[in-house]
Amino acid sequence: xxxxxxxxxxxxxxxxxxxxxxxxxxxxxxxxxxxxxxxxxxxxxxxxxxxxxxxxxxxxxxxxxxxxxxxxxxxxxxxxxxxxxxxxxxxxxxxxxxxxxxxxxxxxxxxxxxxxxxxxxxxxxxxxxxxxxxxxxxxxxxxxxxxxxxxxxxxxxxxxxxxxxxxxxxxxxxxxxxxxxxxxxxxxxxxxxxxxxxxxxxxxxxxxxxxxxxxxxxxxxxxxxxxxxxxxxxxxxxxxxxxxxxxxxxxxxxxxxxxxxxxxxxxxxxxxxxxxxxxxxxxxxxxxxxxxxxxxxxxxxxxxxxxxxxxxxxxxxxxxxxxxxxxxxxxxxxxxxxxxxxxxxxxxxxxxxxxxxxxxxxxxxxxxxxxxxxxxxxxxxxxxxxxxxxxxxxxxxxxxxx
Amino acid sequence: xxxxxxxxxxxxxxxxxxxxxxxxxxxxxxxxxxxxxxxxxxxxxxxxxxxxxxxxxxxxxxxxxxxxxxxxxxxxxxxxxxxxxxxxxxxxxxxxxxxxxxxxxxxxxxxxxxxxxxxxxxxxxxxxxxxxxxxxxxxxxxxxxxxxxxxxxxxxxxxxxxxxxxxxxxxxxxxxxxxxxxxxxxxxxxxxxxxxxxxxxxxxxxxxxxxxxxxxxxxxxxxxxxxxxxxxxxxxxxxxxxxxxxxxxxxxxxxxxxxxxxxxxxxxxxxxxxxxxxxxxxxxxxxxxxxxxxxxxxxxxxxxxxxxxxxxxxxxxxxxxxxxxxxxxxxxxxxxxxxxxxxxxxxxxxxxxxxxxxxxxxxxxxxxxxxxxxxxxxxxxxxxxxxxxxxxxxxxxxxxxx
Numbered sequence: 001x002x003x004x005x006x007x008x009x010x011x012x013x014x015x016x017x018x019x020x021x022x023x024x025x026x027x028x029x030x031x032x033x034x035x036x037x038x039x040x041x042x043x044x045x046x047x048x049x050x051x052x053x054x055x056x057x058x059x060x061x062x063x064x065x066x067x068x069x070x071x072x073x074x075x076x077x078x079x080x081x082x083x084x085x086x087x088x089x090x091x092x093x094x095x096x097x098x099x100x101x102x103x104x105x106x107x108x109x110x111x112x113x114x115x116x117x118x119x120x121x122x123x124x125x126x127x128x129x130x131x132x133x134x135x136x137x138x139x140x141x142x143x144x145x146x147x148x149x150x151x152x153x154x155x156x157x158x159x160x161x162x163x164x165x166x167x168x169x170x171x172x173x174x175x176x177x178x179x180x181x182x183x184x185x186x187x188x189x190x191x192x193x194x195x196x197x198x199x200x201x202x203x204x205x206x207x208x209x210x211x212x213x214x215x216x217x218x219x220x221x222x223x224x225x226x227x228x229x230x231x232x233x234x235x236x237x238x239x240x241x242x243x244x245x246x247x248x249x250x251x252x253x254x255x256x257x258x259x260x261x262x263x264x265x266x267x268x269x270x271x272x273x274x275x276x277x278x279x280x281x282x283x284x285x286x287x288x289x290x291x292x293x294x295x296x297x298x299x300x301x302x303x304x305x306x307x308x309x310x311x312x313x314x315x316x317x318x319x320x321x322x323x324x325x326x327x328x329x330x331x332x333x334x335x336x337x338x339x340x341x342x343x344x345x346x347x348x349x350x351x352x353x354x355x356x357x358x359x360x361x362x363x364x365x366x367x368x369x370x371x372x373x374x375x376x377x378x379x380x381x382x383x384x385x386x387x388x389x390x391x392x393x394x395x396x397x398x399x400x401x402x
Numbered sequence: 403x404x405x406x407x408x409x410x411x412x413x414x415x416x417x418x419x420x421x422x423x424x425x426x427x428x429x430x431x432x433x434x435x436x437x438x439x440x441x442x443x444x445x446x447x448x449x450x451x452x453x454x455x456x457x458x459x460x461x462x463x464x465x466x467x468x469x470x471x472x473x474x475x476x477x478x479x480x481x482x483x484x485x486x487x488x489x490x491x492x493x494x495x496x497x498x499x500x501x502x503x504x505x506x507x508x509x510x511x512x513x514x515x516x517x518x519x520x521x522x523x524x525x526x527x528x529x530x531x532x533x534x535x536x537x538x539x540x541x542x543x544x545x546x547x548x549x550x551x552x553x554x555x556x557x558x559x560x561x562x563x564x565x566x567x568x569x570x571x572x573x574x575x576x577x578x579x580x581x582x583x584x585x586x587x588x589x590x591x592x593x594x595x596x597x598x599x600x601x602x603x604x605x606x607x608x609x610x611x612x613x614x615x616x617x618x619x620x621x622x623x624x625x626x627x628x629x630x631x632x633x634x635x636x637x638x639x640x641x642x643x644x645x646x647x648x649x650x651x652x653x654x655x656x657x658x659x660x661x662x663x664x665x666x667x668x669x670x671x672x673x674x675x676x677x678x679x680x681x682x683x684x685x686x687x688x689x690x691x692x693x694x695x696x697x698x699x700x701x702x703x704x705x706x707x708x709x710x711x712x713x714x715x716x717x718x719x720x721x722x723x724x725x726x727x728x729x730x731x732x733x734x735x736x737x738x739x740x741x742x743x744x745x746x747x748x749x750x751x752x753x754x755x756x757x758x759x760x761x762x763x764x765x766x767x768x769x770x771x772x773x774x775x776x777x778x779x780x781x782x783x784x785x786x787x788x789x790x791x792x793x794x795x796x797x798x799x800x801x802x803x804x
Contacts, residue, residue: 017456017459017460020460021460051479054419054483055482055483055486057419058419058422058423058483058486058487058490059486059487059489059490060490062486062489063485063486063489065496066482066485066486066489066497067482067486069478069481069482069485069497069499070478070479070482070483070486072478073475073478073479076471076472076474076475076478077453077472077475079471080457080468080469080471080472081456081457081460081472083465083468083471084457084460084461084464084465084468084469084472085460085461087461087464087465087468088460088461088462094467095468095471097471097548099501099546100546100547121546144501144502144523145502146499
């Protein structure tokens with residue numbers, strides 16, 4: 001749809017009455033530039049966490065369907081209040097729940113996937129020249145039960161709506177100015193990136209730079225939705241995320257540090273064909289995402305296998321690993337939360353051997369031991385001691401003149 | 403549906419975690435007696451008022467559609483929490499919003515009427531042997547917009563669901579033991595009524611005994627749904643409300659006092675044919691319900707017209723009356739909030755002249771002046787000085803040996 005902008009505001013941008021009013025005027029500015037505007041909103045501030053706490057007091061393991069029913073109220077409150085604020089400024093507006101704007105999801109509760117968006121209601125309201133406010137994070141399944149999309153759900157809602165309506169732009173408003181070369185809280189010299197590709201930002205996000213949830217970027221890439229990440233607190237330009245980014249001279253786009261990981265090691269696993277496959281398929285069945293893997297050949301007939309996972313999945317992963325170790329007669333299972341993954345990201349980075357050696361050299365200069373290395377087309381990652389992660393990040397940022 | 407009980411719990415019954423758990427076990431007791439159970443719930447405690455306050459801070463005159471969107475979250479929270487509590491006790495349960503259980507209403511927001519209930523979803527869940535928790539107070543209109551039913555909406559939801567499913571009983575759980583012969587906070591000697599007819603309880607409710615909202619009783623009467631009003635805090639029997647109530651010897655069923663009214667008087671209205679009709683049709687057009695009316699013929703060619711209204715509608719009613727007075731050249735408009743309506747209620751009361759005279763005699767004994775009298779088949783009401791209302795109520799309760 002021509003001249004259509006989709007904007008997404010997160011929970012902190014609508015955390016209280018004053019902020020809701022400010023967001024309302026910001027939305028109106030876009031409308032008054034002659035654009036059609038669809039706005040996707042998260043729940044106010046800590047609402048979702050508060051609702052989870054309340055549920056826990058009633059049922060330690062609340063049924064997922066009922067949890068979604070409960071959590072969906074958070075966005076329903078924020079969309080109606082935001083609509084009231086916009087109407088108070090004299091603009092026509094309508095708020096729509098996930099169900100009302102036809103966001104149809106899979107049947108899985110708490111982490112549903114968007115299957116389809118029936119856009120007729122949104123289109124009708126836009127045709128009536130209204131600003132449309134959509135509840136993020138939620139949808140409806142084929143039984144007409146309310147579902148939620150899990151972490152980063154509102155970003156995903158925004159991109160999905162933008163894709164379905166073929167919006168010219170999807171603006172993600174957040175509390176930072178955009179995507180940075182490194183986390184500015186750690187690396188003082190970090191600078192905002194003006195343009196970055198979907199793939200690069202995906203690697204930034206999956207290695208700890210939590211500006212956008214990977215799911216939303218994957219969807220944006222799939223449907224070629226141009227994204228802008230920018231602050232709702234100022235008028236700075238933000239970071240444009242799109243398919244083809246002019247490479248300039250800079251090859252390394254950013255450096256990121258993921259401290260939210262853990263390493264599990266299984267010692268003295270018999271060296272039999274297919275034994276690693278058996279472990280990793282058991283982990284996959286338990287929905288545990290394994291990231292870096294290393295096998296150390298110790299001596300004849302036994303190997304040590306180590307892998308990293310998201311720290312949230314540690315408990316479950318350890319129990320899968322222990323079951324495996326018992327079955328194959330491995331010696332023991334250990335886990336280590338004292339690790340971090342440091343990565344440099346940039347399109348074509350792997351093709352340039354200089355970058356890898358510069359990266360390793362920087363760690364050597366600090367006397368930091370590299371436990372494991374992994375690479376992709378656009379990323380090189382090293383597993384290192386968590387305690388030295390921030391220091392290493394600052395040094396590498398400087399080393400690459402970012 | 404055979405063996406189906408509809409239960410309704412008000413906001414105070416689910417005001418906190420402990421009360422929600424208690425209500426959950428009460429619901430389960432009914433289920434374990436072999437009944438099918440549909441439960442209609444209001445929003446927790448003061449949730450609705452809190453949401454209204456929040457909206458006011460954003461927009462002094464919030465659009466009604468958005469207000470309904472906001473308020474409907476209140477029941478959505480309570481149904482999901484109640485379902486979680488029931489599941490924690492090991493019972494199958496599902497919560498449904500007004501939309502999900504097919505409560506189709508008129509298009510008017512904030513005080514919608516229920517037009518239809520598409521019961522297939524509720525029936526399916528009952529067939530699966532689940533306890534069904536329904537959000538009271540809310541529905542959905544033909545545009546799939548969320549509507550709310552206004553005051554007493556959850557009672558109305560419960561009766562409508564009971565009617566649509568042909569339930570054997572609709573139990574209204576509240577914080578009192580049932581319908582009393584008079585407000586026990588005013589008349590210490592007031593006693594609980596075991597059985598009362600729809601019409602009688604309607605008169606009790608509309609004259610100030612706010613146990614049940616009149617709309618819900620009207621609907622129960624229309625569809626012959628047997629009601630029970632009882633406390634959620636104890637196991638007392640409650641009051642049964644049904645069509646044919648055995649009359650016993652007691653003719654006067656109760657006495658009630660409505661202090662929430664005001665009197666408007668228009669002085670020296672020219673005595674022309676149709677002039678009163680003009681006033682009352684203007685009031686009707688403004689949706690103002692006029693209760694007692696009296697015309698005093700002062701002298702030739704001019705009358706004084708007085709009428710009572712709900713005090714909430716005073717401001718609007720006065721402005722309608724003033725416009726009328728100006729147009730017809732009446733002398734002035736005055737209003738008086740110092741009045742109350744005292745009523746005795748009982749089937750066939752008007753046919754028994756003794757009751758009216760005993761009523762008037764009681765007021766005479768206290769030296770209370772009767773400003774206006776109105777009667778219906780089952781009620782006699784007197785407009786008196788508000789300051790003496792409670793005293794009069796106690797005396798009449800005693801005089802009729804209630």
